[in-house]
Amino acid sequence: MKKFTLFTPGPAEVPPRVLKALSEPIIHHRSQDFREIFFEVREKLKKLFKTKQDVIVFAxxxxxxxxxxxxxxxxxxxxxIVVNGGKFGERWTQICKTYGLDVDEIKVEWGYAVEPDDVKKALEKNGNVKGVFIQGCETSTGVEHPIKEIAKIIRETRGDDTLFVVDGITAVGVFDVDMDGWGVDILLTGSQKALMLPPGLSMISASERALKFMEKSDLPKFYFNIKREMKAQREGETAYTPAISLIKGLRESLRMIVDEEGLENVFARHKKLASILRNMVEGLGLKIFAKRPAPGLTTIEIDNAEEIRKKMRELGAWVAGGQDKLKGKIIRIAHMGYYTEGDMIYVGNVLKTCITGN
Incomplete structure (x- = not known):
């Protein structure tokens, strides 16, 4: 018999009560039953994002x-301007260039966070910048970027002329990202991280400033048309067929996060889990790869990383490896979402066994 626990930074573990909600009989998406679920999800997502704006859900x-x-x-x-400090910073650049935007990259050494002053200098150098793109947490390196500080710089130097776009896929629900309070214009996330769901849902919210930009946008969009979705979702529906079971599961996970544990307690738990695991890692004489580590995952420098990963999986702990140039050089262990202190002690001890043989 084989049994394993996911400690990967997406997909992460799914709680039994969420699995139960996912397994419930399907309902029709053009029905009052679905509308009631979706309205509840929409209101709780606003609390998660810390915004009064619509949070749009895509399949x-x-x-x-x-x-x-x-x-x-x-x-x-x-x-x-794109802050590129890993695989997902690279993705911002690729998407922007695909749509014909003129991209100036701030290239950050993998494992390091961007310096806010470098963003300020890039804004001064480029003049009429329409947007700054960044990750709240660069999942490929485990680094947390200084979002609050950069938001302050953009608002003070650019006013309403530049949008601040944050990929919060391993940030939202992991640590504090105050969309309205900090002046973030576009914030997005996915279902398979801190929201404790399988992959398949993404969520995005836009400030009033961003909505004014939206009226002038000339880029093509069909399925990912936010204006169309906003109109439909305000009525409790979606423009196209939604992922019904995932939305039912999302309602359950949001109840756990927002209503029961509470956001601030969730953030504190993630910090504590990170501390427990990192103390164990450093006790083995290993180094944390990220110089400004995020609370949702720990990246560990290991020479024979793929061999260690394989051994850990054989012992029931499924962790992630490095991507691209970090493949074989690091392992990544997640502690965002449905994890406890006991889980960290367990995965830390599995790592110890694989490193020391004891």
Whole structure:
């Protein structure tokens, strides 16, 4: 018999009560039953995002919401700045260029966070910048970028002329990202991380400032049309067929996060889990790869990373490896969402066994 626990930074573990909701009989999406579920989900998502704005739900991976963030708010040829400090920073660049935006990259060494002053200098150098794109947490390296500080710089230096776009896929629900309070214009996330669901849903919200940009956007969009979805979702429906079971599961996970544990307690738990695991890692003489580590995952420098991963999986702990140039050099262990202190002690001890043989 084999049994394993996922400690990967997406997909992450799904609680039994969420699995139960996912397994319930399907209902029709053009019905009052669905509308009641969806209205509840929409209100709880606003609390999760810390916004008064609509939070739009798409049936897609998080990359779908990233594409929507570009296609709905910008025009061909717009000058934008992308903070590229890993695989997902690279993805912002790829999407922006696909849609014909003029991209200036701030390239950050993998494992490091961007310096806010570097963003300020890029804004000064480029003049008429329409958007700044960044990850709240760069999942490929485990780094947390200084979102609050950068938002302050953009608002103070650019006013309403530049949108701040944050990929919060491993940030929203993991640590504090105050969309309205900090002045983030576009914030997005996915279902398979802190929201404790299988992959398949993405969510995105836009500030009033961003909605004004949306009226002028000339880029093509069909499925990821936020204006169309906003109209439908305010009525408790979606423009196209939604992922009904995932939305039912999302209602259950949001009840756990927002109503029962509470956001601030969730954030504190993630910090504590990170601390427990990192103390165990450092006790083994290993180094944390991220120089500004995010609370949702721990990246560990290991020479024979793929061999260690394989051994850990054989012992029931499924962890992630490095991507691209970090493949074989790091392992990534998640502690966002449905994890406890005991889970961290367990995975830490599995790591110890695989490293020391004891």
């Amino acid at each position: 897609s991976s998080g990359t779908g919401a990233m594409e929507a963030a570009v296609a709905n708010f910008f025009c061909k040829g717009d000058k934008v």
